[in-house]
Amino acid sequence: MIDDTRGAPGPREQITGLVFAVLLVxxxxxxxxxxxxxxxLLGQSSRRLRGRSLLEVLRFADPLVRERLNDGDLQLTARNAQLRVEDREIAANLTISPMANHPGWRIITLSDAGQGERLGERDSRSALRGPAVLAHEIKNPLAAIRGAAQLVSRKLPEDDRGLTRLITDEVDRIAELIDRMQRLGRERADPVAPLNLHATIRRALETVTAARGPMVVREEFDPSLPPVLGSDGALVQVLINLVTNARDASETADRPEVIIRTRFVSGLVMNVIRLGRPVKLPIEVQVSDNGAGIDPAIRDHIFEPFVSAKKNGQGLGLALVNKLVRDMDGRISHERDAATGWTHFRVHLPMAR
Structure with a gap:
């Protein structure tokens, strides 16, 4: 019999290779x-973490988690547990496992609830492939309808051309919606390359200003940031969507404000299932506004297709943003700070080597 255990990694090597956080307490x-x-995940070395109180490093919002931690014999599994790590608030999938032969000792695992590629996301993309294929077939007759309306318009007096203009405008609106559905259903990601994040942000701002008129944006940039690894066209599109949404949301405020911040953050890692390895995401761009915020009923679903906080929104903008960011192996998150009245969208991206 062949011994398959020879050369196998030991327990410490196995734990070291895990893509989620493991703490012995x-x-x-x-x-x-x-x-x-x-x-x-915690943004600190094990040497600095060893010997510190868990509740000093991790501050849990849910009192039930704190109660379970105080009872050494209870186990707990929680999804989307809200906790603060230094100045960051994250939603984490959490397990607390007592060690049977060592009373009071526990193994705690943490993984960012926004990391990786969840099954629901893969299912939603699969569901969008069908509409994307159908959309391709719809565009041809739409073009014919538009062309026919233009031909009819040329034969009508100017006073009677309102209806044909309505037809062409509606065809254009539907065609734009179909284009966005096709992009959501597309599986192939755009190629990535080193990018100057601040130059990309300013391109997006120029595009929004050209389309919507002048706007006041406060820039708080870290000039020492290294290049990010991303797709220039995709990242511009992401920023256009986020800045436009922030501008629209802040219009309800007495003194509308939009802020774009960039900074270097250590400790954020995304587990990319398709790559089979964790990817560090140390570069952050944050788009903030002081508007009324997103309806709490849909806050947990805003990155899903066909969910919209806008009265006439189609619910494809943030779904597309989420797809484009994940295609670049990045992560996007949303937070409403009720105490200050600000809404923050944060995009975390890998650094170009």
Missing amino acids: TPDLIIREVNPAGES
Whole structure:
């Protein structure tokens, strides 16, 4: 019989290779060990984390989690648990597992709830492939309808051309909607290359200004940022959508404000299933507005197709933004700060090597 265990990784190597954070905690909630994914998620080395109180490093919003932590014999599994790590608020999938032979000791695992490619996202993309194929077939007769309306318009007096203009305008609107559906259903991602993030942001601002008129945006840029790894066209489209949404939302405020910030953040990692490895996302661009915010009833679904906070929105803008960001192996998140009255959209991207 062949011994398949020879050369197999040991327990420590197995834990080191995990793409989610693993923390070993003593009965009095002192961190004893942290794996590399835990260092990345928490933004600190294991040397600095060992010996610190878990509740000092992680601040849990849900009192139930804190209660379970105080009882060393209880286990817990929680999805989208809200917690704060230093100055970052994240939603994490959490498990607390007591160690049977070591009373009070626990293994805690954490993974960012926004990381990776969730099954629901793959299902929604699969559901969009059918409409995308159908959309391709619809565009040909739409073009014929538009052309016929233009021909009829030439034969009518100017006073009677309103109806034909209505037809062409509606055809153009439907064609634009179909284009967006096709982009959502497209599987192939645009190629990525090193980009100057600030130059890309200013291109997006110029486009929004040209289409909608002048706007006041406060820029808080970190000039020392290295190049990001992304698709120039896709990133411009992402920023156009986010800035336009922020501009629209802030119009309800007494003194409308839109802020774009960039910064370098350590410790954020995305588990990219299709790549089979974690990807560090240290570069952040944040688009903020002081509008009324998104309806709480749909906040958890705003990146899904056909969900919209706008009265006449189609619900494809943020779904497309989410797809484009993930195609660049990045991550986008949303946060409403009720205390200050600001809404923040944060895009995290990998750094070009």
